[in-house]
Amino acid sequence: MHIIAIANQKGGCGKTTTAINLAAELGRQQQRVLLIDMDPQAHASLGLGIRERCLQGLYEVFNHELSLEQAILPQVIQGVDLVPATVTLAAVEPLLTDQPGRERQLLEHLESLKNRYDQILIDCPPSLGLLSINALRCADRVLAPLDAGLFSLDGLQQLRGIVGLLEEKYALRLPVEIVLTMFDDHTRLAQTLLGHIRQLWPGTLHDIRIRPTVRAREAVYFGKPLCQYAPRSTAAADYRRLAAALLAAAQQTAAGPSPTTPCSGLENDIEDINMSLSSEKALRQMVVLTFSDIECNRLQLAGDFNDWVPDHNVETRKLNGRWQKVFTAEPGVYEYRLLVDGKWQADPTNPHEIPNDLGGINSLLQVPAQL
Ligand SMILES: Nc1ncnc2c1ncn2[C@@H]1O[C@H](COP(=O)(O)OP(=O)(O)O)[C@@H](O)[C@H]1O
Ligand SMILES: [Mg+2]
Structure with missing residues (x-):
């Protein structure tokens, strides 16, 4: 089971589009995929044609009314099961705030699904509150979509701060890979941003970029992934290559050691971060x-x-x-x-x-x- 969190605090940078299309591509490549819609706006669910607001989803899982397994919608597209989100998911953060081990809740729910999936993708909300922290806590790697804007870069900086704290607290390695989406390198701003990224986080920029295409927006409207709606579009080809690269990376990770023993001393740091992040949402x-x-x-x-x-x-x-x-x-x-x-x-x-x-x-x- 390989878990990828797709996160960036900035909205509109391509997280959901990446989650949907990667899930679809991995499903087509014979992987057993679970896509978890962690965003109360439920865009991943909508983008996969789940038009009716689902009455039950992750909120009920965090609230212990449902098991994660019971919340799954099977085979929403080939090879992909979905845990849908509902608008009530926004109320989870206050609910989690008082629970011990609040950043480990999703990890614990996922235990029951071990071995049932090859790939689990988590579409994070555009904030770094407890929902995103829960996703990061169980992830093996983080994909951070980035469009050509300063806010995206700022979101990325904060994401890396949280990832750094989780890595120290739990003695794990959580690689963050930046995937450029909707990025037009011809502008001076784009070149400046690329320079900053290479300087700040060397080696984290993925070779594969997702090219901008109107097909991506249309596909969402029709509730289909690009591989079904516009298989010959540039972005469909980009997501196909990204899925293949991630599969290869996942196989490498599975072969290597993965430290899991928590280290002490940083408890307060992470508690403080959790508190300040969740108080806003609470x-x-x-x-x-x-x-x-x-x-x-x-x-x-x-x-x-x-x-x-x-x-x-x-x-x-x-x-x-x-x-x-x-x-x-x-x-x-x-x-x-x-x-x-x-x-x-x-x-x-x-x-x-x-x-x-x-x-x-x-x-x-x-x-x-x-x-
Ligand atoms: N490669 C792309 N080309 C053109 N539009 C895109 C592309 N990727 C995403 N979009 C569009 O950008 C908007 C924001 O994307 P979305 O995935 O919802 O971002 P986020 O989940 O980060 O808020 C959506 O309208 C989506 O259809
Ligand atoms: Mg989204």
């Missing part, structure tokens, strides 16, 4: 709104917490005829409305209301700091 609360007496075919929710885009970042559940809306929000007071079979209205089950600028009524929701 503010976000999971909100569950239940509507008992609304008869309709479609109930959507929009408010300040999702930029008034109906059901954006909201998970819908229907239990015994009752609608439930689940999302996360920072503590505060929010205005919202319902869209009931396409018609806007205030929430009839909530007496707290306020007039809005359009002459209608908005409902008020208070999210306390501690639920």
Whole structure:
């Protein structure tokens, strides 16, 4: 079992695209692959055509309601099983904060899957909180996609800091390989960034680059990996080569020794880092709104917490005829409305209301700091 975490704190640098396409290529190369979607935005799940918001996924695993095995969707594409994410995954970090060994939770869940997969790929969220730390803690190597932007480089610097601490604390070697994505070397900025990378982290830049192509964006839209959607595209060929290179590297790693004994003395460093990283996230609360007496075919929710885009970042559940809306929000007071079979209205089950600028009524929701 070879585990690759795909991480960079910066969003939009190609983590999910890399996770999906590497998984697909490794699956095609007869590897047994598990892709774990560790990002509450669930883009890896969406990009593989899992259009319905999955009702259960990693959140329930961390919450001990499901085993990791029970959360697996088998064979979403050839050779690839998926552990999907749901928006509730954002609430995992506060949940983990109080647990002993909080950065080892995923590692412990993965124990039960030993020998079932050749390759496990973890698509990390665009932050270095406890979700990413859990992914890094069990990884054999880290792939850090990098686009031509200063923020990507900054994200990489922070990633390497965390990796360094994990390596010291657990006496392991966790190689970080930088994969350039959407990188146009003709610009002066790109050349400057390349110079910085070679100087700061010699030998970490992967030879294989993922060339920019509009096909990559289209493939996501159609919920397919490039090898299915546009097998002759440049990026499909790049991911094919990257998969082959990783397979060769994994075989080498398997042949070599891998120290696992934790060393002491650095406990406090990592604890401090965990604390500071997770305190930011710990503010976000999971909100569950239940509507008992609304008869309709479609109930959507929009408010300040999702930029008034109906059901954006909201998970819908229907239990015994009752609608439930689940999302996360920072503590505060929010205005919202319902869209009931396409018609806007205030929430009839909530007496707290306020007039809005359009002459209608908005409902008020208070999210306390501690639920
Ligand atoms: N090689 C590529 N060429 C063109 N667009 C790409 C390429 N790789 C990724 N993209 C696009 O860039 C955007 C961000 O990629 P994504 O993988 O979602 O990044 P992240 O997971 O780091 O946030 C998406 O719209 C994706 O389709
Ligand atoms: Mg992503």
